[in-house]
Amino acid sequence: MNKAITDGLALMPPPFSNGLNAWSREDGTPGTTSYAGAADAAQVPSDQDFGGCLELQKTEATQRLRYKGETPFEPGLYLQVTVRIKAVAGPLPTVRIAARPSLANGNLVTGVTATGPATDLSDYGEVVTLRAIIGSGNRQGVAMVWGTSPAYFHIGLDLTGPNGGVVRIDDIEVEDVTSYYHTQMLGLVDVRDYGAVGNGTTNDAAAFEAADAAADGRTVLVPEGVFRLNSNVTFENPVRFEGTVSMPANARLSCTRNFELDTYAAAFGSELEGFRRGLQVLFNFTDHVSFDLRGRRVDVNAPIDVAALAGINSFAQRRLLTNGQLNAVANAAWNTDTVTVTGTYATNDPNRITGLANVANIPVGAQVTGTGVGREVYVKERNVAAGTVTLSRPLWGAAGTRPFTFRRYQYMLDFSGFADLQKFEITDMELLCNGLCSAIMLPVQGLTFRLADSVINRPRDRGISSIGTGCQGILIDQNQFLSNEQAMPSQNRTTIAMNVNANDAKIRDNRIVRFAHFAVIGGSGNMLIGNHFFQGDDQTDGIRQAGVVFTLTNLKTLMTGNYIDNSFIEWSNEHDPAPGFNNEFSFGGLTISDNIFTANDVAASFRWLVVKPRGPGHFLNGLAVTGNAFRTINGQIDRIEKVDTTNANLDFGKFRNVVFENNTFNGINQITASPVVVNHAQNTADASWTVNGADYLPFNGWARAVTAIVAEGAITSAAGTDRHDMPHVQVEQGAGNDRVNLRWPVPVRGRVLVTVRCDNPS
Template identity: 60%
Template sequence: MNKAITDGLVLMPPPFSAGLNLWSRGDGTPGSGSYQGQANAALVSNDQDFAGCLELQKTEAAQKLRSFAQTPIQAGLYLRVTVRVKAVAGNLPSVRIAAWAGDIGGANVAAVVQAGPAVALTTYGEVVTVSAIIARGSRQGVDLPWGTVPVYAHVGLDLTGANGGIVRIDDIVVEDVTNIFIRKLMDWVDVRDYGALGNGTTDDTVSFLAADADAQGREVLVPSGVFRLNSDVTINNRIRFEGTLSMPANRKLTLTRNFDLDSYGQAFGTEIEGFRRALQALFYFTDHVTLDLSGRRVDLSEPIDVAALSGLTNFSTRRVIRNGQLNAVGGPAWATEEVTSVATYSIAAPTTLTGVANVANVPVGALVIGTGVGREVYVRSKNIAAGTVELSQPLWGAVGTRPYTFRRFKYLLDFGGFDQLSRFEFEDMEFNCVGNCSGVLLPLSGSTQRFMSCTFNRPVDRAITSTGSGCQGMFVDMCQFLSNEQSIPAADRTTIAMNVQANDVKLRNNRIVRFAHFAVVNGTGHLIHANHFFQGDSEVAGVRRAGLILTQTNVSTVVTGNYIDNCFIEWGNEHDPTPEFNNEFSFGGLNIVGNVFIASNTSSAFRWIVVKPYGPGHFLNGFSMTGNSFRVFNAVVDRVELLDTSIATLDFTRTRNVQVEGNSYNQVSQTIMNPVIVAHTQNTAADTWNVSATTLIPFGGRVRMVESVVPEGPITTAGGTARYPFPNAQPGTGGQGNEAQLRWGEAVRGKVTVRMRMDQP
């Protein structure tokens, strides 16, 4: 590269023969004196060594010679200033290349070196060549490294040493020697060529920005060294790191062409710091929505507080982290915080604890444990001055003052500091908790977070936690959840794969292995499809636990196409501050369709569908269980469903819109259905027939309606005379309400098929 050729730069000062008025005896700046007419300066045209030269007598301590012409100084330009001199009489001086550095405003940049190394003249008549290289870059071989501020120079030389000597000076030559430092046709620029020092302390921000601006599609090279950047830096060209960076924690590095973990890891020397810096930039960088972890593992020894890292509490633009592993390295930073405190609860403020002792120590995001507290209730916020704690859900049975335990788990990625965060996604990520920590804590509020093809490996407490409405519309698709408690009996497990606090969540095509529970789900409008969750163990006649827990009465939820293995669906209202029926929607809107239910080596008391009301007066009002397959291995269970009456029961006089049909049962003693179809044979003539649904009615309900009565063969009197009457029906008779009476108006006998229902439309 030669900018005198490629860019038309005028580098050479004028020859002395053009006139000594063009040469300054000062700095070369306008107004400084020239050598025109000076007694100690003359032009010599017939010197045997020089075609034409300046003869100069040294009369000052540092005799200056500078060109009035301005020689440009540019980034990436290396200039060699060369002069040939000889002593002809008098004292022998020393000679050094010198140049006055000027900034864009015409002022001298006094901080830079403006004179090269001195060369002593030792013999009269000997031609001595003196040179020095001037450049912005601080490289080996550069005598005058000027950085980014100077933009031009008045080049020349100084005579130093004793006065009185006479020297002759050939024309000063300025040439572009950039090729000495940078090969021709290079496809990169080096930040050192723009003044970067890489000493770990000097701020190299300006040099990095200048190199990036000049690259114009070429790669920016960061050579070995530690380069300090004290400001936000955006690099718009590709960049390669041989050295590393040092930046304040609140400053951002944005690599627009290398937005991946490999590049950030190289930039900051470690993958953990690279990940932190890349994640920080993700919230500010608009050209990329995805941070690629390059298929690499990032070892974390402590949780990453994403809100604190980003400096934000609200963000709603789609962002994605993909293709890597976050690995928890054991250490004290993962220890669960636990605080016990006394507080008061009232249904007048259903999501608030008041009078909380030691409230300052209650961690936000902590799980709340206590009598009358439903599962997966968390601390949303606290008010120290008021002594209150805001809860994610109401408490079903905690009115009064009592102790509570607050347990704050630690997560690989903690988004709990976000008041609002939406559309944050993970793809092809492994959250490798390895029994040290939990996976991801969702933001306090927000919508449509997404986990796609992720693996949660051995979370110690939770894989995904919601402490508020940050799970609204969440997608969890094609993920695998591997428990840290796989060898522990199901009854002793404590780890939960996830919980849901809001509405419209999609859980699809996931595989969940041996957790205490797959999901504790509040809210409505959920789609739970094609998941395989299994929670068995090797215990003989082992106790099984709920896989899917629904905590609201009217759920408007579809559970379809799942493989539900050695666990059950539990449906209750434990997040209701007034759990008794109070003219709200009761248990309804649940559709369990086309699932495979299995169990093995379990107790005969095991059930796959459990309804558990936490207060009296509730009833079924819209429930469908159709097309499912129930099968038991190495055991027999009594039936598939259960009404848990440990707290309250259902009012079966109000049951409506229940559909239980088309299911298959293997190794199940009692099938269930609604409508119930009974073939009744009356061998003794009677006016009233009592037709029993026995235990076919789901959940032990009662008969509320007789849909049809169809005789099979003749209805006859005791004497065998055929009769053609049509009976009236009285549903809900018998001690348990599971019978219907058919009243014929006379004593008859025969066989009928009766279709009865536990509900009414």
């Protein structure tokens, strides 16, 4: 690159033979005294070494020679000044190339080196060649580094040392040597050319911005060195880092044309710091919506507080983290913080625990456990002055004063510092927790957080935790959740893949391997479609835990097309501060259709659907179990469903809209159906026939309705006469209310098909 050619710059001073009026004995600025007519200066028309030249006698302590013309200077321009000189008589002086750098207004540029290396003349008649390079950047071989301030300069030389000596000076040459530095870097703009120093302490932010402004589509080069940037820097052009940068924690480096991990890892000299800085910028500029890890692995040694990194607590624009692996490495920062404190809980203030000492020691995001506390209850907020914490979900049976334990798990990506975060997505990522940490903690509040096509691998405690309503409308699609407890017996596992508190979760096409629970879901309006969750072990007659736990009574939820393997669905109201029925919606709104249920080597008491009311008076009001395939391997179970009566039973007299039909059963001793068609044969004439369909009815419920009676063959009297009477029906008969009576006008016998329901269908 030759800017003298490309930019049309006039660099060379005129020869001395043109006259000495153009040469100043001062600093070269307009109005200074020239050498024309001076007694100590003369033109020599023909020197044996130089041809035409200037003969100069040293008469001053520092004898200056400066060209009065303005030699142009600009960032990125490197000029080599060459002077040939020889001593001809008298004391031998010291000589050096020198110049006066000037601002555009003519003022002197201060604070820069304005002279080249000094050379002692040692012999008469010996031609000595002086060279010095002038440039904007601190590049190898540059004697005078001027940065970006000068607009032009007055070139020349200085004589120092003893007076009286006479020297002859050949015409001064100035040539563009920018190609020395740019020949291998065509299309690059070097930040050093714009004043960057790269010593790790000088603030180079302005130089970086200036280089980017000049790049105009070319690539900005950050060469070897450590460049300190004390403020935000944005590159609007491509940038390449051979050196590194250091910045304050709150300053951002925005690489708008290279917004991916490779660039940030190179910029900060560390994949982890590069990842952190890229994630920081993702929330703070609009040129990109995704941060691409380019398939790289980042070792993470401590929780990443994303909100603190971003410097904000609310964000509502779509952002995406994609294409890489975060790998947890051992560090004490992953240790769980645990504190047990006595507090008071009241059902009239169901989301708060009061009277807590040392609330400052209870972290936001800590899981709460204790008597009467349901699964997956977290600290959403804390008020240190008031001694209270706000909970993600109410407690079902903890009224009064008692101890509570708070455990703060450590998460690789912790979004809990966001008061509100919307539309954040993670795709094509693996969070490799290695049994050291949990994976993702969601924000306190938010909308449509999305995890897709990713792997959460071996979390220590939790895969995804919601501590508030940051799970509203969550989208969990086509992921794998791989437990760190796969070798353990099922009943000993404690890790949970995910929990949801808010409504409208979409959980689809995921594969979940051997957790204590796949999902604890506390909201309504959910869709669980196409998931395969299996939680078996190698134990004979093994105990199994719930795969999906619903903690809300009225679900408005669809489960379809799932593969439910060695685990079950548990439906409770453990997040209800008043768990007894009190004229609210009871257990209802759940559709379980077209799923595969399987169990291997389980005890006969195993069930795939368990309803567990925490208080009395509840009933089923809208449950459809249709089109499913149930199958056991290596043993049989008694039936597929039950009520867990540990705390309370259901009110079977209030069942409504409960349908179990079109299911298939293999390896199950007793099928379940409602409506169920009972084939009743009455061999002796009787006016009252007792029809028993009890074993078929869901949850061993009551026989609450008969919707059809069809005679199969003739109904005859005791004498064998055909009868065409219709019976009337008495429901809820027998000690268990699980039989129906058919009452005929006269004693008859025969066979009928009776359709019995456990509910009132209307």
